[in-house]
Amino acid sequence: MPLQYRHASTLAQVLLLTRPEELTCDQWLEEVPGYVELCVSGEQIPERFALLEHHLMICPECAEELAAMVTAVKTLGDSGK
Ligand SMILES: [Zn+2]
Incomplete structure (x- = not known):
């Protein structure tokens, strides 16, 4: 039963990817400014991210x-120098 097997493994992947501690998009947006700064500065990303x-x-x-935010911050940084 190859088809059923493939469906089951896809379902398992979905379950693995959606964990209870998952961020919502709103929570993600609240956290992301600090992350963008780290991305732009090229610093190591801490575990909390x-x-x-x-x-x-x-x-x-x-x-x-x-990607849009990183581009925007880089653009701003360049024009500020
Ligand atoms: Zn999202």
Whole structure:
């Protein structure tokens, strides 16, 4: 039963990706400014941002949002020099 097996493994992946401690998009947005600064400065990302990074993997909208914010902050930084 290859088809059923594939469905089951997909379901398992979804269950693994949506854990109870998952951030909502709103929570993610509250946390992200500090993360953007670290991304732009190239500093190491602390462990406390692990959930935030995890959200990026499961939420393409927020991943796009982050990319836009990093670009915006970089642009601002460049014009400020
Ligand atoms: Zn999101």
